[in-house]
Amino acid sequence: MSPRSHRNLGTPLPLVPTPPPLILSLSKDASGRAGFLRLPRWNLTLPSPWKLVVGIVLAWGCWVTARRFWLGLGAVTHLSDRMPWGLWVGFDVLCGVALAAGGFSVMAMVHLFGFERLRPIVPATVLTAFLGYVLVSVGLLYDLGRPYNMWHVFIMHNPRSVMFEVAWCVILYLSVLAIEFSALVMERFRWTRALEMLGRITVPLVIAGALLSTLHQSSLGTLFLIVPGKLYTLWYSPYLPLMFFFSALAVGFAMVIFESYLSAFAFGRSLERGIIRELAHILLVTVLFYLGIKLQDLFARGALGALFVPRMETWCFWLEVALLAVPAAMLLDERLRADEHATFLSATLVVLGVIVNRLNVSIVGTYAYSGASYMPSFEELSVSVFLTTLGVLAFGFAVRFLGIFEGHDNGDGPTPALQKPAEAA
Amino acid sequence: MTLESTRTATGAPAPVGLLIDATRCIGCGECARACRAEHGLAGELTPDLSASAYTVVREKEGQFVRRLCMHCIDPTCVSVCPVAALRRLPGGQVVYDADACMGCRYCIFACPFDVPRYDWEKPFPVVAKCDLCHRRTSRGHQTACSFVCPMGATVSGPRGALLEEARTRIRNDPGRYVDHIFGETEAGGTAVLILSGVPFDLAGINTAVSKQPLPETTWRVLEKLPYVVLNGGIFLGGLAWIIRRRMQFQRHPELAEDLPVEPAPPKGEKP
Structure with missing residues (x-):
């Protein structure tokens, strides 16, 4: 790491120390022509069958979108008065927010706690978080019955409502993320003065992001405290806010590993082994901590017996716990922790575990009370897949346009196993 | 038995309520029809609460009992609504403002009595539930359902007076009633009070409802x-x-x- 010229103690470090080389030359391109804002060629290196699948998903998604807004929720979802919240709340919102939690935690570790080794993944993490929250907002438009009244939270206040608090925190955090994301755009165009100004507010901005995230990540759990009689005993706990917060923390790191590994594949670049190893440690600690809270909670409420009642909820709970305990056990092994493939596998399991947890709390946990047999409709599923696909495509586009992965190299050289053979074309 | 003194509120904001005596109900369904007329509800009269039925009469264990919004004193739906589309009026009526609602359906999810309904077939639906005829009751009139009830099974009046009346009925005829006034303490107390001749859980009423006002569960964290x-x-x-x-x-x-x-x-x- 090069020495920095900041002598003044009060001057925070710039958001990213060395501006990455631009993927687009602002002066001249390869052919010698002066080129300004020439978009990079769209080559996401997807094999063509995948392009076909993506095309079908997008076209079908647009069709379902039209149907949802033209005909209403009843026409495309299996929601009912007994199950007013379904997949769009459980996955698009609850999982979306949790999976984007890496944004605040990695930013805090780098900019507040001095984990300098994680600095190279900051741009990709900020991008993921920003896109994640944008997708959550879009997903909310689908789920809200009267989405055109969404702005009412600005003028109609109800401070007793958890939903009101979540809405405000998400809006404010989305603004924080937009500012952090704008730094990537500034770097792309080398707006150094703007970057410098942004660098001055980095620390307060990151603190605000961490606080807002703490509030709304936990408050998504608080949402379910209002239904003590409806949520099954394995999940209803006064510690739901804490559990939602710590599982979001864990899954945030898991997502960073997951996406670094896949990006290495998709963009044919080298994997930062050192960073993955560092993240594997952090992931292990957070997952163990979360599992610890879960166990303590069951013990404190005297609900341990419910773990062995043969019913559907029990299996779903065990699935969720296993999807966290297995990766934790894997990461406890030093050799597996040093292996990026095993680390990727455990990160994937943690991601699945937290997804199952959110679906359990929001859907499975209320099955017994509601007496309704809700299974998401094909249209509900396709909207979730549609939005996720849009997110992945936007990520791929932004990575290329902003040169997210170009500014740093770990010096390890390309990871042979992850090299795509036909990259040269 | 007369409730003349308490049947109409005096214009002062004494919280109004309903006393529903299931032992007097003959299941004629006049209340449900009057309710639909009062609120101009189209569509069929469904057997359970729906967007076109704010109240229904259901038979359980040979007894008819009405189902409708309980109008909690500390309403869960009012506390959870992010845009304050649900409010509790000074007279105790819990009312809904469709123009403010953004359709998050947290009220439907959170209601301990599972009352609010959604019109799922509409592109931009509204939440449907009893408003205790607030246009009538806030001017001191009875609700439509109590006005038409031929048996006096539903009476409206100030909640305090109705509680007294309910206690009197149980005391005077203990063999006729289960010794409990549903709504006196449920969810912290509700404006609608129910008397039953058969155990409440058999009468199709959720007796597992928390006795504490539910908004406290989230406020403990929010504060x-x-x-x-x-x-x-x-x-x-x-x-x-x-x-x-x-x-x-x-x-x-x-x-x-x-x-x-x-x-x-x-x-x-x-x-």
């Missing part, structure tokens, strides 16, 4: 959040300050010269 922000901000800011200062000193040892303890420059690193 702590300002302290989380304050203490968290100080903690994160302070920690960042300490750590980043130390990192600066490590990088530029000359800056730390005036400090009492001189930190050793890290080995192998040249400025």
Whole structure:
């Protein structure tokens, strides 16, 4: 790491120390022509069958979108008065927010706690978080019955409502993320003065992001405290806010590993082994901590017996716990922790575990009370897949346009196993 | 038995309520029809609550009992609504404002009595539930359902007086009633009170409802959040300050010269 010229103690470090080389030359391109804002060629290196699948998903998604807004929720979802919240709340919102939690935690570790080794993944993490929250907002438009009244939270206040608090925190955090994301755009165009100004507010901005995230990540759990009689005993706990917060923390790191590994594949670049190893440690600690809270909670409420009642909820709970305990056990092994493939596998399991947890709390946990047999409709599923696909495509586009992965190299050289053979074309 | 003195509120904002005596109900359904007329509800009269039926009469164990919004004194739906589309009027009526609603359906999810309904077939639906005929009751009139009830099974009046009346009925005829007034303490107390001749859980009423007002469950957490922000901000800011200062000193040892303890420059690193 090069020495920095900041002598003044009060001057925070710039958001990213060395501006990455631009993927687009602002002066001249390869052919010698002066080129300004020439978009990079769209080559996401997807094999063509995948392009076909993506095309079908997008076209079908647009069709379902039209149907949802033209005909209403009843026409495309299996929601009912007994199950007013379904997949769009459980996955698009609850999982979306949790999976984007890496944004605040990695930013805090780098900019507040001095984990300098994680600095190279900051741009990709900020991008993921920003896109994640944008997708959550879009997903909310689908789920809200009267989405055109969404702005009412600005003028109609109800401070007793958890939903009101979540809405405000998400809006404010989305603004924080937009500012952090704008730094990537500034770097792309080398707006150094703007970057410098942004660098001055980095620390307060990151603190605000961490606080807002703490509030709304936990408050998504608080949402379910209002239904003590409806949520099954394995999940209803006064510690739901804490559990939602710590599982979001864990899954945030898991997502960073997951996406670094896949990006290495998709963009044919080298994997930062050192960073993955560092993240594997952090992931292990957070997952163990979360599992610890879960166990303590069951013990404190005297609900341990419910773990062995043969019913559907029990299996779903065990699935969720296993999807966290297995990766934790894997990461406890030093050799597996040093292996990026095993680390990727455990990160994937943690991601699945937290997804199952959110679906359990929001859907499975209320099955017994509601007496309704809700299974998401094909249209509900396709909207979730549609939005996720849009997110992945936007990520791929932004990575290329902003040169997210170009500014740093770990010096390890390309990871042979992850090299795509036909990259040269 | 007369309730003339309490049947109409006096215009003063004494909280109004309903007393539903299931032992008197003959299941004629006049209340449900009057309700639909009062609120101009189209569509069929469904067997259970729906967007086109704010109240229904259901038969359980040979007894007819009405189902409708209980109008909690501390309503869960009012507390959860992010845009305050649900409000509790001074007279105790819990009412809904469709123009404010953004359709998050948290009220439907959270209601301990599972009352609010949604018109799922509409592109931009509204929440449907009994409003205790607030246009009538806020002017001192009865609700439509109590007005038409031929048996006096539903009567409206100030909640306090109705509670007295319910206690009197149970005391005077203990064999006729289960010794419990549903709504006296359920969810912290409701404006609608129900008397039954068969055990309430058999009468199709959820007796597992919490006796505490449910908004407290979330408020216990929400009220702590300002302290989380304050203490968290100080903690994160302070920690960042300490750590980043130390990192600066490590990088530029000359800056730390005036400090009492001189930190050793890290080995192998040249400025």
